[in-house]
Amino acid sequence: MTSLPHELENIVLAMPGVVTVYSSGPRVAIGALELTNGSPSRVEVTASGQGSDPERIVVNVGLDASAQAPVTATAIASAIRAALPAGAATAIVVRISSVTERT
Amino acid sequence: MTDLTALSDALLAERSADGDEFAFATLVRRHGPYLRAFATRLTGSAADADDVVQDALITAWAQLSTLAEPGKVRSWLTSIVSRKATDRIRARKPSSELDEQRAEIAERGPEHRAIEASQLDALSSVLSALPDGQRQCWLLKEVAGYSYEEIAERLDTTIAVVRGRLARARATVVTEMEVWR
């Protein structure tokens, strides 16, 4: 069974224009599910106090220069939104940390 | 991919300051051996030297934008290595006013020194045989270019002690290198 962070990371990495997913930086709270899965995912999912929808998802990406970075980033946000239950109030943050020519 | 290996230190430092890790990697390959050699002589330990240089380079990456003259990369890096190395030296043992001889170093007497292949070999032997405190003061003064004040601060001692250690180191070096000649 894949945790949500791992599932999201796989979705993002599979998208056209995505070169890499960077870690979001030091994460104080690592979900129990991440620990049982072994390696922590680089997608940061902050659980909400009530209900099952996450409060916030942060993904830090390196993109390909072939497509416009804002367009790719918007597509990433949409793909993440689609992986969540319909109507979830989850905040999604997509941060572009690099845009490079794929060699 | 742009070939960076032929570029000047200044250009590589500027790119590194802006976040180009390939430029920084190039600087590491270019200056790494020198920094490690210096750290080894300063700490007296190759294993410590590897850690010290790695710590220093991680710090350098974060502080590159503070490098005022991008062309003076090597001396700037040497200065950071000095800081990390002396941090480690201070953490090793309580500071002591006594300069103990390093018994474990095979000392070569002046008569053996005469047959050393070169002046550098002779100097290498003389420096290796100095007591730790004297050798550290010598290296920080002559290679890292530190002032007495800076050395005293780094080694957590007084200027008077530094002055004394440096003088004794110089007396030893002059005496033993003259024998070689």
Added chain:
Amino acid sequence: MTDVANDDIGGSGYSLEQLSDYLDRGRTPAIEEIDGNAECQAILGSLERYGSLSRDLVSRDAAEHPEIDENWFSSLLSTITREVKAGRDIPLASADPRTSISITEGAIRGLVRAAGDSIDGVIVGRCTLTDAALGENTPSAITVDVSISVLLGSSVRAAAEAVRQSVYGALLKHTELQIDSVNVTVSDVHVIPIDGDAR
């Protein structure tokens, strides 16, 4: 051994410890008894020489051990890469209020660098982004200053213009920033290595 440092040198009235101090003070203010004493001068000369030789010694150590342990190197580089020099987050438009999208200053600098590097004979040095926005946290309009190194012999003016165009294009494509100006300065010159001969 500790006595040697305090012995009188050549009848000058000065010890090696004092000579050592004198040397490190840059031999000022001048002391006649030292400057006029042959043995003192010989020792001061030797000390300077051994200082310089010490630097040569470290260089020689390095030349004798030029190899870099690849594990050590990878470990260093992966730590560096984690500390991406992101700088500020520059917002990009998003139709969904629950979603925020941004690009970092670090990414923008990388774009500028790549745009400049892509011009034949040009290698980018420093890139500075200055925002025109006043009193706001995030810029909407910026000035880009780029310094470049050009290949010896190539046209400086053509290179600078090509870089300007390339940088404009890259920023228009990947950001939503208004570019007030792109200023290119040629600060260095380089030559292509021949047969692996650098510089």
